[in-house]
Amino acid sequence: MRMTRRKDPYMIVPLKYEDIYDFKDLPKKNMKFREKDVNGKKIKWLKIRWLRYTKENPDCILFKYKMDDEFREMKVALTSTRGRATEEYQLIKKYTSRQSISAAKKKDLVGLCKKGIIPSEYHEYYKSLLANINVKDTLAETDVEEEKNDSYQD
Known part of the structure; x- marks a missing residue:
């Protein structure tokens, strides 16, 4: 931002x-x-x-x-x-403690740090995120229009 x-x-x-x-x-x-x-x-x-x-x-x-x-x-x-x-x-x-992300998501984010895709000034933040194998990844529902546009590109 x-x-x-x-x-x-x-x-x-x-x-x-x-x-x-x-x-x-x-x-x-x-x-x-x-x-x-x-x-x-x-x-x-x-x-x-x-x-x-x-x-x-x-x-x-x-x-x-x-x-x-x-x-x-x-x-x-x-x-x-x-x-x-x-x-x-x-x-x-709403929360009484820091929230966890999924272990897979943290692994992907740390991988992006190692590859240099995420700027080094943010690495500590991503590495300090709490991860939990019991946290399930959830994706936002896609818009119907997005799905239509994606299908035209296939």
């Missing part, structure tokens, strides 16, 4: 396992997605291109349909029958 722009490079913030939170139950416990924004206009969910959630205003989500539009606001906090916000949700960390 860092090497994608020579001029004005991206600022990269490496994440650690402690930085990952489990948001799976958050919407169920204290959020309600609305049909109308704070001005009473209908929200077109499929047309939203930009969502912004800020610490300063945690019961609202800002959104835009076009990048050059002004942000619109929707309230998402659940409220009690008396109109008060419900209690705050405590975020739960």
Whole structure:
């Protein structure tokens, strides 16, 4: 990522396992997605291109349909029958320790380091990855379009 722009490079913030939170139950416990924004206009969910959630205003989500539009606001906090916000949700960390990759994947990555395909500045990172023979490799589901394009090349 860092090497994608020579001029004005991206600022990269490496994440650690402690930085990952489990948001799976958050919407169920204290959020309600609305049909109308704070001005009473209908929200077109499929047309939203930009969502912004800020610490300063945690019961609202800002959104835009076009990048050059002004942000619109929707309230998402659940409220009690008396109109008060419900209690705050405590975020739960997703992982309690570093995650392992499959032994085969680590072997391939270390092999890429030895061949010089991965730059030497990253070798220590790849060599320090935890590997486990019980971890199963999983690949993301491919898009139908990708599969069609791949079949034409055969």
